[in-house]
Amino acid sequence: MKYQSTRGASEQLSFEDVLLKGLANDGGLFVPTELPKFSNEDLTRLATLSYEALAFEIMWPFVEGCISAVDFRALIDDAYAQFNHSAVAPLVQIDQRTWVLELFHGPTLAFKDFALQLLGRLLNHFLSKRNQHGVVMGATSGDTGSAAIEACVACDHLDIFILHPHQRVSEVQRRQMTTVLSDNVHNIALEGHFDNCQQMVKTSFADQSFLPEGRQLIAVNSINWARIMAQIVYYFSSALALGAPQKQISFSVPTGNFGDIYAGYLAKQMGLPIGQLVVATNANNILHRAISANDYSKQGLQKTYSPSMDIMVSSNFERLLFDAFDQNGEALKAEMESFAATGELSLPAEVYQNVITHFSSAALDDEDTLTWIRDTFAQSGYLADPHTAIGIGAAAACRRSDDEVMVCLATAHAAKFEDAVKASGVDQEVVLPAHLTDLLDREESYEVIENNLETVQSWIQQQVNI
Numbered sequence: 001m002k003y004q005s006t007r008g009a010s011e012q013l014s015f016e017d018v019l020l021k022g023l024a025n026d027g028g029l030f031v032p033t034e035l036p037k038f039s040n041e042d043l044t045r046l047a048t049l050s051y052e053a054l055a056f057e058i059m060w061p062f063v064e065g066c067i068s069a070v071d072f073r074a075l076i077d078d079a080y081a082q083f084n085h086s087a088v089a090p091l092v093q094i095d096q097r098t099w100v101l102e103l104f105h106g107p108t109l110a111f112k113d114f115a116l117q118l119l120g121r122l123l124n125h126f127l128s129k130r131n132q133h134g135v136v137m138g139a140t141s142g143d144t145g146s147a148a149i150e151a152c153v154a155c156d157h158l159d160i161f162i163l164h165p166h167q168r169v170s171e172v173q174r175r176q177m178t179t180v181l182s183d184n185v186h187n188i189a190l191e192g193h194f195d196n197c198q199q200m201v202k203t204s205f206a207d208q209s210f211l212p213e214g215r216q217l218i219a220v221n222s223i224n225w226a227r228i229m230a231q232i233v234y235y236f237s238s239a240l241a242l243g244a245p246q247k248q249i250s251f252s253v254p255t256g257n258f259g260d261i262y263a264g265y266l267a268k269q270m271g272l273p274i275g276q277l278v279v280a281t282n283a284n285n286i287l288h289r290a291i292s293a294n295d296y297s298k299q300g301l302q303k304t305y306s307p308s309m310d311i312m313v314s315s316n317f318e319r320l321l322f323d324a325f326d327q328n329g330e331a332l333k334a335e336m337e338s339f340a341a342t343g344e345l346s347l348p349a350e351v352y353q354n355v356i357t358h359f360s361s362a363a364l365d366d367e368d369t370l371t372w373i374r375d376t377f378a379q380s381g382y383l384a385d386p387h388t389a390i391g392i393g394a395a396a397a398c399r400r401s402d403d404e405v406m407v408c409l410a411t412a413h414a415a416k417f418e419d420a421v422k423a424s425g426v427d428q429e430v431v432l433p434a435h436l437t438d439l440l441d442r443e444e445s446y447e448v449i450e451n452n453l454e455t456v457q458s459w460i461q462q463q464v465n466i
């Protein structure tokens with residue numbers, strides 16, 4: 001399998017190179033040059049497999065040629081052994097036609113563990129083979145950071161730097177990152193919002209001269225293709241469990257950076273019979289405006305009860321647009337550069353049509369979010385975290401028929417967002433799992449740094465272990 005940039009550069013890279021590189025030289029994102037396809041016969045066979053065996057079958061075509069099948073299967077088994085549910089990604093039914101897909105049974109209680117537990121192991125595998133040391137630089141609005149730290153802390157070949165927006169993540173989210181006291185883990189609380197963090201990471205990838213000689217940046221955000229790849233698997237596992245390929249399944253996905261739902265779109269392209277893919281946003285609704293009104297324009301960032309989705313610009317939308325532009329990287333490059341300059345984008349009619357063929361959308365504000373936490377609990381006894389509640393609310397808004405089977409992705413555990421649960425009025429104690437019960441008593445370490453690229457880069461330069 002080879003990978004190409006969304007912005008038309010002619011170079012084609014292997015999985016290993018793409019994993020270690022993150023962003024393409026022309027500023028584009030890597031996508032596979034072709035997708036594996038699964039027939040209905042294949043899908044019927046896959047339906048009998050364990051999560052780990054299925055993960056191997058779905059991902060193998062993307063990595064083949066870079067790692068042996070035995071090694072890859074061992075990394076998968078080890079990654080998902082860290083999850084504390086035997087089904088890894090269990091389904092819970094909340095009404096006659098609606099299921100919640102629980103993606104928070106990994107070590108840091110959010111869906112990010114699915115990809116990052118594997119990505120950490122893949123990095124360790126390839127860096128050990130090359131005897132190379134890497135510098136992870138990532139941005140988080142709350143969940144990627146802890147999942148990446150958890151996945152990389154034990155890797156001798158890595159230093160990891162995570163930028164989170166100061167005072168804009170929940171206390172549990174912050175502490176999950178800042179209480180990991182290890183020489184190779186460095187937390188930066190940036191005096192800005194998530195998009196400032198994300199932009200700083202992307203700018204740093206484009207010019208890495210601030211790093212000590214011989215060091216290279218590695219991405220843990222969903223700009224890294226390996227993140228997307230691992231997230232494709234649970235669309236297959238859940239749809240197959242609910243009757244695919246004989247039945248068509250729709251998904252509602254709490255969305256920020258568009259990585260998770262883009263993985264669902266790929267699953268559909270690979271042969272999984274998916275109905276609609278519902279983009280569920282909070283008040284930071286650029287994607288809802290893009291899908292419902294062809295208005296992909298930047299607006300100010302609002303602080304909400306669903307902080308992990310407090311995002312102004314969605315990195316992975318570019319990957320979808322690459323397909324919507326019929327893989328014309330040159331045309332997309334021009335649009336992306338114009339968007340970067342003006343903060344506005346309205347797609348040509350046929351491109352917009354390509355987008356809305358697969359997606360519908362809804363935006364829920366804070367009041368709606370609390371209402372859906374409360375109503376879901378009242379009607380089904382299910383306690384949804386605020387992100388998941390937005391997905392459940394959007395599913396209801398976009399449902400096309402009474403018998404449409406809808407899977408709502410539960411992207412985080414409610415205990416990460418106690419404030420929202422309390423504010424919703426649900427009278428239910430939210431309890432952290434056993435391995436985190438003393439989290440609020442643990443010592444923290446992080447550096448508050450002004451929103452200035454040079455200051456951040458010079459701090460990183462001083463901290464990198466050489």
Ligand SMILES: Cc1ncc(COP(=O)(O)O)c(C=O)c1O
Pocket residue numbers: 110111142143144222254255256257258259260261308309387411412
């Ligand atoms: C809990 C939670 N839900 C939803 C999202 C949005 O996912 P994506 O950025 O892949 O769209 C995130 C962050 O990425 C998250 O942490």
Ligand SMILES: N[C@@H](CCOP(=O)(O)O)C(=O)O
Pocket residue numbers: 139140141142143144145220221222223256257259308309315
């Ligand atoms: N919601 C994310 C933001 C970063 O998104 P990513 O999927 O690109 O890593 C978070 O919780 O950090």
